[in-house]
Amino acid sequence: MKGFFGxxxxxxxxxxxxxxxxxxxxxxGIACGIIAVLFGKTWxxxxxAFGMPISAALxxxxxxxxxxxxxxxNAVKKGQ
Numbered sequence: 001m002k003g004f005f006g007x008x009x010x011x012x013x014x015x016x017x018x019x020x021x022x023x024x025x026x027x028x029g030i031a032c033g034i035i036a037v038l039f040g041k042t043w044x045x046x047x048x049a050f051g052m053p054i055s056a057a058l059x060x061x062x063x064x065x066x067x068x069x070x071x072x073x074n075a076v077k078k079g080q
Contacts, residue, residue: 018060025057 008019033050041049 018063022057022060025053025060029053029057 008015008023010016029050029052032053033046036046036049
């Protein structure tokens with residue numbers, strides 16, 4: 001499936017749970033941060049509300065990217 005939902009799929013067509021959870025983490029981080037601002041929380045609370053879900057999302061995206069990098073390295077080694 002092409003289009004927006006194609007970014008959540010692996011090369012074999014299976015859904016990538018890491019990519020889906022990373023997207024949810026980014027959306028949750030933005031929503032939590034905005035809600036913290038609207039409730040007038042301290043800057044520390046706002047930083048945590050934005051930072052924790054977005055940090056988790058970045059870690060998930062890093063592991064997705066790392067898996068792709070390992071696949072590329074293995075393909076290059078196999079071709080030599």
